[in-house]
Every structure is written in structure tokens, then in C-alpha cells.
Amino acid sequence: IRCQSTSTEEPKTKRNLLDNASNLLTNLLSGGSLGSMPTAEGAVTDLFDRPLFFSLYDWFLEHGSVYKLAFGPKSFVVVSDPIVARHILRENAFSYDKGVLADILEPIMGKGLIPADLDTWKQRRRVIAPGFHALFLEAMAKIFTDCSERTISKFEKLLEREDLGEEKAIELDLEAEFSSLALDIIGLGVFNYDFGSVTKESPVIKAVYGTLFEAEHRSTFYIPYWKIPLARWIVPRQRKFQKDLKFINDCLDGLIRNAKETRQETDVEKLQQRDYLNLKDASLLRFLVDMRGADVDDRQLRDDLMTMLIAGHETTAAVLTWAVFLLAQHPSKMEKAQAEIDSVLGQGRTTFECLKKLEYIRLIVVEALRLYPQPPLLIRRSLKSDVLPGGYKGEKDGYSIPAGTDIFISVYNLHRSPYFWDQPHEFEPERFLVARKSEGIEGWAGFDPSRSPGAMYPNEIISDFAFLPFGGGPRKCVGDQFALMESTIALAMLLQKFSVELKGSPESVELVTGATIHTKNGLWCKVRKRSSIH
Numbered sequence: 001i002r003c004q005s006t007s008t009e010e011p012k013t014k015r016n017l018l019d020n021a022s023n024l025l026t027n028l029l030s031g032g033s034l035g036s037m038p039t040a041e042g043a044v045t046d047l048f049d050r051p052l053f054f055s056l057y058d059w060f061l062e063h064g065s066v067y068k069l070a071f072g073p074k075s076f077v078v079v080s081d082p083i084v085a086r087h088i089l090r091e092n093a094f095s096y097d098k099g100v101l102a103d104i105l106e107p108i109m110g111k112g113l114i115p116a117d118l119d120t121w122k123q124r125r126r127v128i129a130p131g132f133h134a135l136f137l138e139a140m141a142k143i144f145t146d147c148s149e150r151t152i153s154k155f156e157k158l159l160e161r162e163d164l165g166e167e168k169a170i171e172l173d174l175e176a177e178f179s180s181l182a183l184d185i186i187g188l189g190v191f192n193y194d195f196g197s198v199t200k201e202s203p204v205i206k207a208v209y210g211t212l213f214e215a216e217h218r219s220t221f222y223i224p225y226w227k228i229p230l231a232r233w234i235v236p237r238q239r240k241f242q243k244d245l246k247f248i249n250d251c252l253d254g255l256i257r258n259a260k261e262t263r264q265e266t267d268v269e270k271l272q273q274r275d276y277l278n279l280k281d282a283s284l285l286r287f288l289v290d291m292r293g294a295d296v297d298d299r300q301l302r303d304d305l306m307t308m309l310i311a312g313h314e315t316t317a318a319v320l321t322w323a324v325f326l327l328a329q330h331p332s333k334m335e336k337a338q339a340e341i342d343s344v345l346g347q348g349r350t351t352f353e354c355l356k357k358l359e360y361i362r363l364i365v366v367e368a369l370r371l372y373p374q375p376p377l378l379i380r381r382s383l384k385s386d387v388l389p390g391g392y393k394g395e396k397d398g399y400s401i402p403a404g405t406d407i408f409i410s411v412y413n414l415h416r417s418p419y420f421w422d423q424p425h426e427f428e429p430e431r432f433l434v435a436r437k438s439e440g441i442e443g444w445a446g447f448d449p450s451r452s453p454g455a456m457y458p459n460e461i462i463s464d465f466a467f468l469p470f471g472g473g474p475r476k477c478v479g480d481q482f483a484l485m486e487s488t489i490a491l492a493m494l495l496q497k498f499s500v501e502l503k504g505s506p507e508s509v510e511l512v513t514g515a516t517i518h519t520k521n522g523l524w525c526k527v528r529k530r531s532s533i534h
């Protein structure tokens with residue numbers, strides 16, 4: 001599905017739906033086996049001139065929270081209801097697989113967790129998820145801080161230049177800077193490899209970006225021409241992709257070989273005693289190799305690492321990008337954030353303990369994820385026929401869907417649903433502090449923190465699937481806490497030192513989507529040293 005650029009202005013709630021092309025679409029939509037389900041009647045042009053999730057939102061307001069949509073001969077069910085999402089993701093999770101998404105990602109991630117078939121997934125999830133335990137995360141906090149410091153000192157050096165003039169500001173594409181920062185963090189945290197991308201370019205970094213670029217191209221292109229025999233040798237971009245992939249795979253194979261060869265019993269003991277802070281290499285690869293011995297299949301391990309490299313890089317960079325984009329438009333919230341940072345950190349470093357006190361920064365991170373979820377759609381395909389439950393309004397009968405139905409769970413729609421959020425398009429981190437339940441909002445349970453005691457960040461459990469920043473159910477993101485901590489630390493450290501202003505108007509920041517929502521031409525900002533740090 002191709003999603004093209006648009007400005008960041010909000011989707012229109014009422015659209016002029018009829019044009020010549022819509023007749024064609026209407027005909028296509030009227031077929032299919034999903035009988036009584038409401039059908040979206042959109043203009044074909046809707047699909048081409050702006051990201052798809054904007055159109056899905058307008059159709060949600062018009063047709064309700066479960067509707068059918070067709071592209072050419074193919075139809076999809078679009079879900080924007082928390083109860084139905086909960087059913088697909090959690091209650092009946094094993095009746096669905098990743099469908100189209102797995103087709104796209106399998107050539108890159110192999111049998112990594114995201115595209116993996118159910119049997120492989122069950123085996124690997126059991127091995128990988130324990131690697132993300134609290135002590136690992138605590139050890140990671142140092143990596144998040146060290147890498148953020150590199151970015152800060154890069155900015156400081158640029159700000160020392162004498163030709164900055166009166167403004168004393170540097171102009172930077174912060175999206176690109178966050179992308180480098182997140183790449184360095186994921187490299188060190190997952191396989192103890194320092195890409196050093198904040199400060200330099202290297203062939204391996206180019207190959208990683210080339211591969212991500214191709215993953216995005218594939219997720220936004222209608223015809224999977226890369227499956228045609230010989231296409232990988234004839235089409236230049238496919239040849240380049242194969243070259244990039246081989247480059248990264250060789251690099252990962254080298255790291256795996258090294259991790260196996262350097263396995264030491266003393267490290268294994270430290271791991272067993274959870275003595276993470278005294279380990280020289282606390283990476284996930286070390287954990288996977290040390291705890292499982294030499295019996296780990298190299299190919300599988302490589303697929304796991306590649307999956308985490310891709311899943312954990314652009315997503316986190318996008319959260320930071322949109323958090324800054326939103327804050328820059330709300331000076332009073334920026335001030336509030338910086339006041340919190342000053343009072344918690346002063347001029348010191350961020351530590352794991354500080355995170356608990358950086359409440360407003362944590363809420364900014366989750367509010368950025370609410371408004372710009374990464375990815376904006378979750379994709380599933382039913383493996384057998386199923387009956388979807390009635391939605392949150394308490395309807396008794398849901399819709400029957402046959403095996404093979406492709407489903408988009410629109411996280412974007414859920415996160416901006418006027419049924420669950422006050423002023424859904426507004427940036428309001430404080431909203432998560434309000435116990436909506438006590439306001440007695442009808443038909444909706446509202447936030448209930450007691451469902452997830454001790455959670456540092458709002459999640460799908462306390463919102464009963466109205467807020468799904470990391471999915472939900474058994475295939476929920478394994479790196480959620482890693483990513484949240486990383487974003488909180490990086491944002492706090494950046495705002496501790498610098499003030500940030502958008503270079504142009506917010507409307508001039510154009511959106512594109514593939515797996516994540518990102519900008520078309522970068523997030524260009526004016527960055528200055530903060531004049532007063534209290």
C-alpha cells in the first residue's frame with residue numbers, strides 16, 4: 001500500500017467523497033465475502049495523495065469501528081475498536097498471523113520474531129523475552145546515557161563555531177540525528193557493536209540504511225515484483241538490496257562467531273546471578289549465547305538480531321522526532337518539561353533511578369506515541385474463520401470473517417478516537433494523569449492504573465486496549481521498556497542542554513509512512529544552548 005506525503009494538518013472529518021474514480025472503487029467494494037459489514041466508499045485519489053492512515057480515519061468516523069475496504073481486487077477489514085482489537089491481539093491471538101507483513105519482511109528478517117511462523121515464534125519468544133529483564137534494562141540505562149552524551153557533545157561542538165551570528169543557533173535535521181542516536185544504541189544494546197553513527201559514516205551504516213529503505217519500499221509498494229525470479233539480479237535497487245543485506249549478515253555472523261568464541265563461564269555465572277552491572281558486555285546477544293550455550297542455531301540468531309535492529313531503530317527515532325515536533329509547538333509544555341528536568345537532574349547525568357522522577361518527560365513520550373503511533377497500523381490475517389465480538393458500545397453481534405481475511409488494526413484511529421479521548425488531536429501529556437473512570441464516561445472503562453500496578457508508563461492494559469503503542473497480547477513488542485527508557489533518557493538529556501525551535505512552520509513538515517510515520521524532508525530545527533540552567 002503506497003502512502004504518500006502530506007502536510008501534518010489533521011485529517012478532515014467530513015470529506016467530499018465523490019469523484020469519478022469512486023465509482024470504480026464502489027464496484028470493487030461491493031463484492032467480497034464480508035456481507036453485512038459497512039463498506040468504505042472513498043475516492044481512489046484518497047489513496048494516493050496522503051498517507052493511508054489519514055483516509056482510514058475519515059472512513060472510521062463515517063462507517064464505524066469495523067468496516068471493509070478494498071484496494072483493487074483485494075479487501076481488508078479495518079478495525080478501530082478496543083474490544084475487537086483485544087480479541088484479535090490477545091484473546092484469539094493464535095488464530096491470526098502477520099499476513100502481508102510477514103510476506104514483506106521474511107526476506108529481510110527470515111524467521112525473526114516479527115514475521116515468524118507460530119512454531120518458530122513460540123520457541124524464540126521464550127528465549128528472547130527473558131533477556132529484557134529489569135537488570136538488563138538497568139545496565140542499558142548507561143548505554144542510553146553514554147550515547148546521548150555523544151549527540152550532545154556533537155551539538156556543543158557545532159555551537160562553538162564562531163560564525164553563528166546573533167542568533168547563536170545551529171540548524172539541524174533532528175530526525176536524522178535521532179536516527180543515528182537510536183542506531184548506536186540498538187547496536188550496543190543488542191549486539192555490543194558500536195556503529196558510531198552519530199559521528200561518522202561507514203559502509204555498515206550505509207548498508208543498514210539501505211536495508212531499512214528497501215523494507216519501507218516493500219511495505220509501500222503494490223506489486224511484489226521482487227518475488228519474480230531473477231528480479232533480484234536484474235533490478236538495480238534489488239541488486240543493491242542483496243548487497244546491503246549480505247554486508248549486514250556477514251557483520252552479524254562475525255559478531256555471533258565472536259560471541260560464541262569468547263563465551264566464558266565467569267560471565268555465565270554473572271549472568272546467572274544477574275550481576276549485570278559488572279559485566280563488560282551486557283548485550284542481548286551475550287545473554288542469548290551465554291545462557292543457551294553453543295547450541296544456538298547461528299542462522300536463527302542472526303534473524304533475531306536483524307529483527308531487533310530494524311524493529312528497535314526507526315521506531316525509537318520516530319518517537320523522539322515527534323516528541324520534539326510537538327513540544328516545539330507548545331512552549332509552555334516545553335518549559336514545564338525543562339523545569340522538571342532541572343529539578344530532577346540539575347546539571348547531572350540521567351540514571352536509572354532518575355527515570356521514576358521524570359514523570360512529565362515519560363508522559364510526553366507516551367503522548368507522542370499516542371499521536372504518532374509506530375507503526376500506525378497492525379497487520380493480521382485470520383488463519384481460520386472467526387466471529388469478531390461486538391464493539392465497545394456493547395453490540396451483541398459481531399461480524400463473521402472467513403479464513404484468510406486481511407485485517408488492519410488502526411492504532412492511529414484508536415489513539416485519536418473521539419469516543420475515548422477528549423480533544424483527541426491535541427498534544428496533552430497531562431491527559432494520562434486523569435483517572436477517566438471517575439468521570440463516569442459512559443460505555444468505556446477508562447484508564448485504570450490498578451490493572452497494571454507499578455507500570456511506569458501508561459499501556460494497553462490500563463487503557464483496556466484503547467492505547468496500543470506496543471501492540472498487545474502474546475506478540476506485544478519485546479523491546480517496549482527498552483524503547484521507553486531510551487526515549488525518556490535521550491529526550492531529558494537533550495532538553496537539559498538545549499532549547500529547540502522548529503525552523504519552518506509545523507505545516508511545512510510533511511509526513512510519509514512506511515513501517516513508521518516520519519517526515520518527508522527531515523525535522524529541521526534551530527538548536528541553541530539553553531541560556532539558564534537552574
Ligand code: HEM
Pocket residue numbers: 113114125190307308311312313315316319373374375378379468469470471472474475476477478479480482483484
Ligand atoms: C513488536 C512497537 C521498539 C523489538 C512490536 C509491535 C509494536 C512495536 C506495535 C507489535 C507488532 C504487531 O503486533 O504486529 C515498537 C515501538 C518501539 C519499539 C513503538 C519504539 C518506540 C522496539 C525495540 C525492540 C523491539 C527497541 C528491540 C530491542 C520488537 C520485536 C517485536 C516487536 C522483536 C516482535 C514481537 C513478537 O512478535 O513476539 N513493536 N517497538 N521493538 N518489537 Fe517493537
